[in-house]
Every structure is written in structure tokens, then in C-alpha cells.
Amino acid sequence: MASDDYGQASTVLLRLGEALSLLNPVKLVSVTRKAQRQLRTPPPGNPEELRALAEAFRWAAAAVRPVVSEVDALRPAELWSGIAASSATQVRAATAVAVRTTPRAFLAAATALDELADRIAEQRRRHDELRRALREAVRDATHIGSVPAPDPAALDDLMRAAAGLIRGCIEVYTDAMAAADEAAAVFADLAGRARAGAGVSGGLDPADAVVLAAQCVRIRGVGDDYDDGILTVAQLARLGRQLDAMPVLDRANVGTLVDKARSDTERAYLLKAVAAGHPAGELAAFATRIHGRDDGWLHDHLSLIDRGGSAEQDRFGFEVDQYDPYTCGTTSLIVARAEADPLYALGLTDGAPHGFDERLSAEQARVHDTTNLVYPEQWGTTPEGMADWMNQHSAVTGTSYAWHLVDDTGRRSVSRSLREVVTAVDAGHPVPILVGGVVPRHYVLAVGHSGDDLLIFEPTSGATVRVPAADFLDGKLRQRAGFDHVQAIVVPQAHAGGESGSMDHSPD
Amino acid sequence: MDACDIADVLDGVRGRLETATGEGCGLPVAAAGYERMRQAWLAELAAHAAVLREACDGQ
8 A cells, every 4th residue: 555645635635625616617627627637546545455454353352362261260379480479469460451451452453444444445435436427527518429529508517516526525535534543543542552562662571561551540439441550651661761771770779669669559650750760869769758658648649630530630638620710721731740750749749638739729830930931821821831841841751742733624634633632642641632712712631542532631620521532523522621622732742743833812 | 271371372373463464554644553553462462471471481
């Protein structure tokens, strides 16, 4: 398949749109012929190839399924004899869970590939029909019987037919790219579920990676519908590299701290701090502060939200929300950083529980001052200010951010933006989203993705909220995000596909 | 099955899946995501097999 299929389809769409706008009785035949030339490029994709790939994943699911129960039946202490029995039990349990998820992931991949194949086959069928109909319409208008001569009586018919057929072709190519975006979203979701593999790819020992991959944030009342791993998949991949980059003595000291941890949860948060790039001295103080704490204390103090599902997000009875009408962006930034850095979260949660709200408000005021050196704070924060602040903390998040406008009156722009958002979130990077009505008004933070849903943190209510992807695409976000339309996104640069722009208005 | 047998099965699935799914899948925008997903799950299978291989070597 050609590597520039996507560019070709985009070009065809553009040219067909131009042809439609130029269509008039004078230029009718020449414009229609140009449209015909564009239609020589069929909607890209090969249904047979996709179905063969789907079959391979379906076979792999069937091949792995019988060994799931066999892993459950292994006796850990005798097998992983080099490590403590309790750890060996954890390794067996985590491996069993990981192996159990594999057939489901492979079947989901097979389904996505089959659905994409069906969509492409239908697009190609419609394309062939439309192309044939256009060719016949041109022939009727340029021939009287079999004699090549303009047929004035047929020109009106051609005018109507050409406009309808070109519009039909635009729909086919638009659908082709939307289908690709939808498939890409499913693939991103599945890639994000391969957590242990990400850790091993980054250099972690396989047993460590499997156990760490299974550690999740657990706040009472919040489910596990979305990936809420203590370490995101990006952090699992980064952890091994961070350890490798440490001086030998520091690495040995970190090893000692990890060995002394009293639980897998404590160990996971300590290693999350390593992934966030903290030096050995800060890690030692952090390890001392969290040593021996129970899981509830660790989750409450080392994260600001639980990304597992829709819920009110509070700490010590106080909502994690914006403290005035202008700090939705600020609050989204603070949550994004806290999700990457447990030391930063601890800086806000440590101390008297009744003082949490005051500490969060003080941090919101400080961050808002930082992002708005010139821009008036009562106008909120610009997307550029949001991206700049995220980039000031790229050593912690492991990525740099850029922003771009989203034209949600154009299906292509919003579909492409949704793909960027879910790809980033599935890789473990939260995404600030600017929403509004006529003008930009409000920020929310995308923190999860599963199936056809996004999970956003909504800073006005201090809650995580499920958002159907269709609402994102259709500009119907009011009920969940306060305003209907997506107007800009701030995404990791590796996932950005749009153009940077400027803003005349800013959100709260 | 012992840990060695299970590791062998997973390694075998990984090898065959890698061979059978090596081509791209249509639009580059989907093909890039597809390839990331494919590589992620090949690595995941390798991780599972490696953990079991550690146990296998300990037997």
C-alpha cells in the first residue's frame, strides 16, 4: 500500500471541494472532467489484506487462551526461587492477569481490522458506482447519440448530476479518513494496555515490569473502567531508561530504597518518582516520608485524581476543583503534573488534611501567575500559556507539548484531533482541551480512553466524567464539559498533527 | 504444562504473529497506530514469556 495514501485522499478531497465550488454551466464539462481525473484515485486501503491481519490476531487469541489456566496453576515459590515467596506469589498473580488480558486484546484488534475492512470495501463500492455514473453523465452531455457533440438538452441534467455525484464522492473520501481515525483510536487503546511490554522495552526486568504494570490507583468509590496504573505506560517505558542513566552509586541507593519498601504500592510510587526524573537525594527523602504507609494513605497523598472512572475527585473531604472562575486551565495543569509526579502531589496533600483546600488554592494562584505574566488573569489562560507551562515540566512528564486550533465545523479537523487526544492519553499523557461556544470559554483535561469513551477531568466540578467520543466529534459536550465545542487541544508533540495558531479570545 | 512449556507456547505465538502481521494496514494514519499496537503486543508477549522463562530456569 502506498505510504502517501492519506495525503492522496486529502488531496482528492480538496480538489473535489474546489471542483464543486467552481461548478457552473460555463465550466461544467471541464470541471467535471477534472473531478473525473481526481476520482481515478480510489479510497485507500485493502480489505483482503486487513482481513488476513484480523485472522492472524484471531488465531493468536485462540492459541494463547488455553495457557491462561496453566499460568494460574503454577506454584510460585518453587518457580521464582530467587526472590521472596511473597514476591514470587505477586509475580505469578500479575503474570496470570497479564496473560489473561492477551486474548481479549487480540480479539479486539481482529474486530477493529475486520470493521475497517468492511468500511473500505463499502467505500470502494460506492466510489466505483459514483465514478461510473459521472462518466455516463459526461458522455450523455457531450454526445448526441454516438456523435461527439454537446447536447444542450443534457447540460442541465449534467449540472445537477455532477454536483450530486461530486458531493457523494466527497462523502466517500471523508468517510475513508474517518474510518482510519476510528481504527487508529482502537489501536491506541490496545497499545496502551500492553503495559508490561512497555516496561521491558524500556529496560526493566520482566518480573518487575509485570508486577509494576499491575499496580493501580485505588480510591474508594472509583472503578477500574479506564487505565489507572500508578505508573502510566509512558512512565513504565521511561523507568528503565531513567535507572540506566543514573550514576552507579545512585542506582544502587535507589535499589536499596526499593528493597526496603513495605508494599508493592509503596514500591510503585517510589519508582514512579524515579520515572519522573527526581535525583537520588530527593528520592531518599521521599522514600522516608512514604515508608510503611498503607495503600489508602499512599493513593490519597500521591495522586490528585483516580483515572479509573467517573467520580467526584476529592482529597480529605475537599474537592479537587478550581477556586475561582478563571483557573480551569490552571487546575488542569496542576492535575496533569501531579499525575506524572508523586512528589509534586505530596507537596499539595502533605500537612493538615483540613489545609488541603488552602494549599491547592495557593498553588493555583502561583501557577496562574506563572502562566499569565502579561496576559490578564481574569481572561483565563491562553493555550500557548498552557503549552509553555507543560513544557517547563517536560523533564517530569517526559514529553513536550504543542497546541493547535480545532475547527469543529470541519469533520476532518475534529476527527483528526480526537485521534491525537486518544493516542496521547493511551500513551499515558494527559491532554488539556479548550472548549467553548461562540468563543473559547473553558479547559478540561483528558485523562483516560477506553473503547468509544474519553474520561475527562472537569475542574469546575472537580470530577472525572465519561465523554462519548461521538459527543466530541458532534460538538455536544455541554452536558459533560460545560460547553459544546472543542476549540483547541494541547498535545504532546509526538501526537500533534495540526497547525499552531493564535487566539483572539481566552477561556476562563 | 510447566513454566517452560507455557513460555514455549507464548514464544511460538509471538513468532508466528510477528510474521503474519508484518504488513501495514491501509491508510498511513491507521497504519502508524496499527504498527504501534502490533509492536506493543509483541513486546507484551515477549515479557510474559520472559517471566515464565525465569521461572523455568529456576526449576
